Amino acid sequence: MPETPPPAASNLPSLSLHIPEPRYRPGDTPDFGDIVVPAVEATPRPGEASKPDAMRELCYGLVRVLDFDGEAKGPWNPNLAPDRLRQMLRHMMLTRAFDDRMFRAQRQGKTSFYMKCTGEEATSVASTMAIDRADMVFPSYRQQGILITRDYPLIQMMNQIYSNRGDHLLGRQLPIMYSAPEHGFFSVSGNLATQYPQAVGWAMASASKGDSRIATVWCGEGSSAEGDFHSALTFATVYNAPVIFNVVNNQWAISSFSGFAGGERTTFAARAVGYGIAGLRVDGNDPLAVYAATQWAADRARTNNGPTLIEHFTYRAEGHSTSDDPSAYRAAQEASAWPLGDPIARLKQHLEMLGEWDDERHEALRKELEELVKTSQKQSEKLGILGHGMHQPFETMFEDVFEEMPWHLKEQCAQMLAEQEKKFGPDWKPE
Amino acid sequence: MMTLKDSGATKTMNMIEAINSAMDVMLERDDKVVVMGEDVGFFGGVFRATAGLQKKHGKTRVFDTPINECGIIGVAVGMGAYGLRPVPEIQFADYIYPGLDQLVSEAARLRYRSANDFICPMTVRTPFGGGIFGGQTHSQSPESIMTHICGVKTVIPSNPRDAKGLLIAAIEDNDPVVFLEPKRIYNGPFSGYYDRPVEPWSKHEASAVPEGYYRVELGKAATVREGEAVTVLAYGTMVHVAKTIIEESGIDAEILDLRTLLPLDIEAIEASVKKTGRCLIIHEATRTSGFGAELAALVQERCFYHLEAPVERVTGFDTPYPHSLEWAYFPGPVRIATALEKIMKD
Numbered sequence: 001m002p003e004t005p006p007p008a009a010s011n012l013p014s015l016s017l018h019i020p021e022p023r024y025r026p027g028d029t030p031d032f033g034d035i036v037v038p039a040v041e042a043t044p045r046p047g048e049a050s051k052p053d054a055m056r057e058l059c060y061g062l063v064r065v066l067d068f069d070g071e072a073k074g075p076w077n078p079n080l081a082p083d084r085l086r087q088m089l090r091h092m093m094l095t096r097a098f099d100d101r102m103f104r105a106q107r108q109g110k111t112s113f114y115m116k117c118t119g120e121e122a123t124s125v126a127s128t129m130a131i132d133r134a135d136m137v138f139p140s141y142r143q144q145g146i147l148i149t150r151d152y153p154l155i156q157m158m159n160q161i162y163s164n165r166g167d168h169l170l171g172r173q174l175p176i177m178y179s180a181p182e183h184g185f186f187s188v189s190g191n192l193a194t195q196y197p198q199a200v201g202w203a204m205a206s207a208s209k210g211d212s213r214i215a216t217v218w219c220g221e222g223s224s225a226e227g228d229f230h231s232a233l234t235f236a237t238v239y240n241a242p243v244i245f246n247v248v249n250n251q252w253a254i255s256s257f258s259g260f261a262g263g264e265r266t267t268f269a270a271r272a273v274g275y276g277i278a279g280l281r282v283d284g285n286d287p288l289a290v291y292a293a294t295q296w297a298a299d300r301a302r303t304n305n306g307p308t309l310i311e312h313f314t315y316r317a318e319g320h321s322t323s324d325d326p327s328a329y330r331a332a333q334e335a336s337a338w339p340l341g342d343p344i345a346r347l348k349q350h351l352e353m354l355g356e357w358d359d360e361r362h363e364a365l366r367k368e369l370e371e372l373v374k375t376s377q378k379q380s381e382k383l384g385i386l387g388h389g390m391h392q393p394f395e396t397m398f399e400d401v402f403e404e405m406p407w408h409l410k411e412q413c414a415q416m417l418a419e420q421e422k423k424f425g426p427d428w429k430p431e
Numbered sequence: 432m433m434t435l436k437d438s439g440a441t442k443t444m445n446m447i448e449a450i451n452s453a454m455d456v457m458l459e460r461d462d463k464v465v466v467m468g469e470d471v472g473f474f475g476g477v478f479r480a481t482a483g484l485q486k487k488h489g490k491t492r493v494f495d496t497p498i499n500e501c502g503i504i505g506v507a508v509g510m511g512a513y514g515l516r517p518v519p520e521i522q523f524a525d526y527i528y529p530g531l532d533q534l535v536s537e538a539a540r541l542r543y544r545s546a547n548d549f550i551c552p553m554t555v556r557t558p559f560g561g562g563i564f565g566g567q568t569h570s571q572s573p574e575s576i577m578t579h580i581c582g583v584k585t586v587i588p589s590n591p592r593d594a595k596g597l598l599i600a601a602i603e604d605n606d607p608v609v610f611l612e613p614k615r616i617y618n619g620p621f622s623g624y625y626d627r628p629v630e631p632w633s634k635h636e637a638s639a640v641p642e643g644y645y646r647v648e649l650g651k652a653a654t655v656r657e658g659e660a661v662t663v664l665a666y667g668t669m670v671h672v673a674k675t676i677i678e679e680s681g682i683d684a685e686i687l688d689l690r691t692l693l694p695l696d697i698e699a700i701e702a703s704v705k706k707t708g709r710c711l712i713i714h715e716a717t718r719t720s721g722f723g724a725e726l727a728a729l730v731q732e733r734c735f736y737h738l739e740a741p742v743e744r745v746t747g748f749d750t751p752y753p754h755s756l757e758w759a760y761f762p763g764p765v766r767i768a769t770a771l772e773k774i775m776k777d
């Protein structure tokens with residue numbers, strides 16, 4: 001390689017490389033005063049068939065319904081009945097109770113890994129309530145609220161987390177990588193944003209068959225940087241696919257703040273603009289806003305008016321996973337300083353303002369859900385926990401690589417069984 | 432299941448026509464089959480493999496896609512999850528890399544990771560191989576990358592009749608299949624002598640292709656030439672090159688056309704090598720970690736005490752596929768004849 005030539009004499013400043021840096025690090029006192037939170041009434045609600053270029057400002061605004069006093073108002077108010085609101089609260093609270101319990105189970109050594117969605121419960125719960133039960137969801141890894149909202153048995157989630165005898169995925173997947181086709185919940189990959197084009201393909205198939213079902217798909221702001229995200233948006237706009245893209249902007253991708261996905265320059269909803277699809281930026285801690293935005297996008301998709309990208313502006317209140325220690329890279333008070341509050345507290349406040357809820361009922365519900373989780377956990381643990389005993393017959397390791405096992409896998413399976421016999425003695429039999 | 436015998440009238444077809452016919456038959460038989468890819472719709476594909484299919488089967492069954500291989504394969508995974516049977520085309524195998532994550536981490540493992548909740552009955556068709564002055568981005572042979580993925584089947588036809596039957600079997604397969612089409616022989620078998628006139632498929636007996644539905648089962652090799660002196664393992668274009676050189680040499684070689692690399696027809700390979708005691712492997716792909724290495728390992732594991740000479744590999748070189756010097760890269764007559772001479776001498 002030739003040597004770098006010396007810089008030419010010039011009066012221009014030299015180039016400098018920008019490396020994004022979050023504003024607050026451990027020890028700092030975060031101040032989110034500069035985050036613009038427009039008034040609830042300020043964000044207009046266009047018709048579901050509006051042209052994307054006529055509603056671009058929604059990519060830069062913030063869809064809101066609940067004000068900070070707990071009142072629901074403005075053009076996006078979905079006007080849900082109190083029973084429905086209580087249902088929503090219950091799903092969010094159950095999600096949180098489940099998370100707390102499973103996080104603890106991991107700390108107790110009962111499984112290898114867990115991921116909480118604390119502070120983000122509104123995004124998956126309210127979104128799921130706003131679509132049809134038959135619609136297909138392509139989740140990322142922090143959407144346990146979807147399964148809970150669709151009444152997927154907690155014990156089955158736990159069985160998967162423990163990789164135990166009841167795990168219908170046969171212990172093959174990392175904890176929380178659920179799969180639940182009967183509940184319209186696609187298999188969680190673990191690779192990031194790969195589900196994005198897949199959801200578009202599902203939606204294209206649905207449209208091509210004259211079906212009425214739509215697809216929704218999830219990723220974080222961090223993984224919106226993946227090529228798959230952009231592939232998906234391209235295909236969706238080209239074929240006008242009936243799909244809702246959800247980007248949960250929880251500010252942090254493990255230790256990388258949203259600036260490393262381009263968040264310093266524009267919003268994530270604004271990614272929609274370049275593709276000519278509808279974009280909505282939503283207060284992700286306002287369950288009614290999430291519900292309203294999703295309902296709008298679902299109606300739009302179902303009437304052949306095309307895809308929508310929804311950015312859920314929220315905050316990841318806890319670590320990325322049980323393997324993460326956020327105190328090493330971000331200011332401890334960020335979650336409490338977050339200007340959009342906590343989704344459960346906000347819905348509770350709203351229900352109280354309506355005279356439909358109170359502290360006593362809230363506490364009773366909290367205890368009831370905690371008990372429910374505890375009972376399910378006990379049942380699940382009867383089927384085993386990770387690392388204590390063998391829960392799956394060894395040969396299941398070789399099954400389902402293909403529909404029918406080819407000779408080379410049969411040979412390898414026999415080899416593995418022989419290894420186990422050698423290890424455990426002649427009386428050993430596979431479970 | 433229909434076999435070749437009862438599948439009705441035959442028609443003379445080249446590889447492209449046979450591949451086209453396979454998709455036509457399957458689009459007709461199964462409304463879940465969709466064909467998509469760059470330029471495959473109205474235009475009918477840059478190699479004409481999908482010519483006329485959109486007109487006949489409609490735009491929602493056969494359509495163009497954005498130039499985005501990650502999207503093409505990713506979307507096909509989703510279509511499969513819905514219940515369709517997608518047949519995406521990647522315009523050149525050299526372009527499959529942007530879609531590789533969707534193939535390796537998603538399509539290939541979906542059945543496994545979801546314990547049969549979701550499957551991926553997708554067939555990725557893609558032209559591969561050189562000898563057409565395609566340069567380094569239109570000539571590669573990535574088959575060993577495909578066979579290294581667990582959960583994907585890899586199929587390579589070498590003639591029109593096999594191409595149609597294998598493609599139908601691939602489309603009907605409930606697992607993802609990478610169907611690599613040797614583009615050098617789309618229009619006629621290749622002798623290995625680039626300076627000789629191209630012989631059309633019509634002069635080859637395998638161009639008599641049944642017009643209707645039939646399957647050539649995956650995982651079965653074909654014996655192209657029976658012999659006693661040496662076993663030649665080849666696939667795709669190299670089957671024909673091998674045949675020419677063997678005929679010139681007068682050596683009584685047995686040529687196996689592998690047809691499916693994974694799952695591999697190990698029984699056929701084992702039986703032949705045990706009979707001949709010698710094994711020559713020929714592929715166009717680069718040498719190091721090529722599929723020939725796998726074949727050589729399997730042959731020595733299973734046939735070591737029957738071997739009378741070291742297993743030989745004739746391959747492309749470990750360089751990018753050069754443009755102007757492609758015939759110096761190509762494992763042609765001289766390289767094959769030299770290896771044959773060596774293996775017969777030992």
